[in-house]
Amino acid sequence: MAFKRNPQVFSASVAETTIGTGDSAVTLGGENVYPFYSFDAPIKNPPLVGVEFSDKGPRRDVPGIAAFYEGAETLSDVAKRACEMPGASFVCLDLESADPNGDDMPVEDAVKIAMEVAGAVTLPLVIQGTGNAEKDGTLLGKIAEALQGKNVLLLSATEDNYKGIAVGAVLAYNQKIGAESAVDINLAKQLNVVISQMGVSNGNLVMNVGQAAAGYGFEYVASAMERIKSAALSQNDDSLQTPIITPVSAEAWSVKEAIVSEADFPEWGPVEQRGVDMEISTAAASLASGSNAVILRHPDSVKTISDMISALM
Amino acid sequence: MDKFIVIGERIHCISPEIRDAMANRDPEPILRRGKAQLDAGADYLDVNIGPAEKDGEELMIWAVKTLQENLDNVPLVLDTANKKAIAAGISVYNRSKGKPVVNSADAGERISYIDVAAENDAISIALCSKHGVPKDNDERMAYCQEMLEYAMERGMDPADLWFDPLTLVIKGMQEKQKEFFEFIRQLSDMGLNSTAGISNASNGMPKEVRPIVDSAMITMAIECGLTSAIANPNDRQLMEAIKTAAIIMNQTLYADSYLDI
Numbered sequence: 001m002a003f004k005r006n007p008q009v010f011s012a013s014v015a016e017t018t019i020g021t022g023d024s025a026v027t028l029g030g031e032n033v034y035p036f037y038s039f040d041a042p043i044k045n046p047p048l049v050g051v052e053f054s055d056k057g058p059r060r061d062v063p064g065i066a067a068f069y070e071g072a073e074t075l076s077d078v079a080k081r082a083c084e085m086p087g088a089s090f091v092c093l094d095l096e097s098a099d100p101n102g103d104d105m106p107v108e109d110a111v112k113i114a115m116e117v118a119g120a121v122t123l124p125l126v127i128q129g130t131g132n133a134e135k136d137g138t139l140l141g142k143i144a145e146a147l148q149g150k151n152v153l154l155l156s157a158t159e160d161n162y163k164g165i166a167v168g169a170v171l172a173y174n175q176k177i178g179a180e181s182a183v184d185i186n187l188a189k190q191l192n193v194v195i196s197q198m199g200v201s202n203g204n205l206v207m208n209v210g211q212a213a214a215g216y217g218f219e220y221v222a223s224a225m226e227r228i229k230s231a232a233l234s235q236n237d238d239s240l241q242t243p244i245i246t247p248v249s250a251e252a253w254s255v256k257e258a259i260v261s262e263a264d265f266p267e268w269g270p271v272e273q274r275g276v277d278m279e280i281s282t283a284a285a286s287l288a289s290g291s292n293a294v295i296l297r298h299p300d301s302v303k304t305i306s307d308m309i310s311a312l313m
Numbered sequence: 314m315d316k317f318i319v320i321g322e323r324i325h326c327i328s329p330e331i332r333d334a335m336a337n338r339d340p341e342p343i344l345r346r347g348k349a350q351l352d353a354g355a356d357y358l359d360v361n362i363g364p365a366e367k368d369g370e371e372l373m374i375w376a377v378k379t380l381q382e383n384l385d386n387v388p389l390v391l392d393t394a395n396k397k398a399i400a401a402g403i404s405v406y407n408r409s410k411g412k413p414v415v416n417s418a419d420a421g422e423r424i425s426y427i428d429v430a431a432e433n434d435a436i437s438i439a440l441c442s443k444h445g446v447p448k449d450n451d452e453r454m455a456y457c458q459e460m461l462e463y464a465m466e467r468g469m470d471p472a473d474l475w476f477d478p479l480t481l482v483i484k485g486m487q488e489k490q491k492e493f494f495e496f497i498r499q500l501s502d503m504g505l506n507s508t509a510g511i512s513n514a515s516n517g518m519p520k521e522v523r524p525i526v527d528s529a530m531i532t533m534a535i536e537c538g539l540t541s542a543i544a545n546p547n548d549r550q551l552m553e554a555i556k557t558a559a560i561i562m563n564q565t566l567y568a569d570s571y572l573d574i
Contacts, residue, residue, distance in 0.1 A: 135337065182380060184564060186566065186567045186568055186569070187568075189566050189567070189568035190569045190570055192567035193568050193570045193573070193574055194570060197570075197573070227566065228566075231566045233564070235315075235316055235564065235565060235566070237565065237566060239568070239574055
């Protein structure tokens with residue numbers, strides 16, 4: 001008997017969220033099939049790869065990263081260079097210095113940094129806050145105001161600060177926000193529900209449902225993403241029809257495999273390659289589980305993942 | 314598992330307000346009730362125009378257009394004894410939110426309503442009865458099989474028949490209730506879709522008791538595999554019971570605010 005193809009195309013689809021402006025603007029989401037199931041139906045917007053750098057500059061202790069940013073001295077130079085990384089669709093500024101548990105840079109200074117970077121980039125901009133609910137509540141609102149018209153994505157609103165960020169960033173200044181939960185599907189849905197109850201539509205929102213490096217509890221991340229996509233598409237749950245973005249680099253570059261020296265573990269090979277491998281395997285698995293975008297650091301990872309996406313589209 | 318479908322029952326010519334609105338082609342009361350039901354969580358709206366022997370076709374066309382054009386192409390259940398009116402309604406029906414539903418066929422005189430559905434690529438509610446109340450589940454199942462066969466001979470997908478086991482009033486037929494649930498489970502085991510006019514069970518009971526009885530009925534029926542119900546979505550307790558059952562059955566992902574959505 002001949003094989004009969006039975007495409008699994010859903011009548012529901014993930015909402016589309018666009019970041020950036022003009023020709024360089026990019027759109028996350030829009031698909032009505034499971035991740036990479038392009039054999040069932042064309043995937044409306046391919047998953048995206050973003051390049052992360054800190055306000056303290058790129059991680060120059062990693063030779064491949066140092067080489068890529070060579071000669072880029074100021075943060076503006078770094079931001080411009082990041083936009084040229086092959087495979088990148090957007091860039092992500094990590095406001096590391098603003099963290100109250102670190103340098104605790106004042107909000108006004110962090111806003112100036114965000115403005116400097118926003119003035120230099122040629123790709124859409126994502127800005128990562130400190131992860132401190134109170135600081136981000138103020139900081140992301142101020143950034144939203146300062147960057148009016150740039151259509152930036154601010155990461156992230158959480159259970160503790162979503163109200164201020166939703167009002168300050170989206171409703172007042174038309175930016176996009178991420179709703180962050182830590183591998184908890186019920187909380188992910190709840191956050192989307194309460195944010196939408198404030199008047200933020202799906203097209204202004206993305207989700208960061210949590211992340212873990214491959215081998216470090218990643219199966220929980222994968223199952224959370226799969227359950228969310230399944231509810232969004234097969235159960236037409238509009239409170240979960242929000243694109244997913246996953247910052248991969250911070251986790252991938254902080255696990256043992258990416259840190260311990262070759263001198264201590266000669267059988268593991270060069271440390272930089274291990275970091276790249278962690279970043280690539282985590283990113284590929286995140287995309288296969290349903291993430292619509294990943295944020296990476298190393299040029300080799302960015303190129304490899306973007307090549308993978310092209311090959312599977 | 315697919316989402317449980319709530320068919321809002323409140324656009325019914327038995328209501329004086331709706332009957333007048335239909336007679337005068339006044340869209341306002343109909344749209345107001347339609348919107349109230351959708352806001353409360355209805356997925357489909359039942360449009361009962363009564364026997365409508367005289368102007369049924371024109372009335373159904375007007376009702377379908379009025380509701381769909383103003384309420385974002387809401388999917389509809391076309392409910393009348395006038396078959397031509399159903400076909401006329403389907404001729405102007407927009408399918409973007411779901412197929413039209415014919416309400417209803419049975420295994421007796423009304424079996425030809427299945428033809429209306431088959432000819433128009435519609436869903437049909439299929440009442441498991443022939444003349445009056447079936448005496449037991451064997452009889453119900455025989456009618457179910459008859460209608461299934463009839464529909465399949467006409468090229469229908471079995472999923473497009475929503476079998477109605479016939480909800481019986483508790484006051485007076487208390488001993489019949491258990492088999493109602495058993496029959497729903499049989500349908501579910503066969504992979505068939507089902508529906509029920511759940512509030513029939515509480516007919517004749519005091520007003521304050523009815524939501525409690527209807528909620529218990531629907532919760533038990535959902536557990537047995539009921540896939541849709543014709544009900545009053547503006548009965549808050551009933552909708553809360555349906556939403557909670559959907560959570561417990563893992564048909565909807567839980568969130569603390571699940572009752573608000």
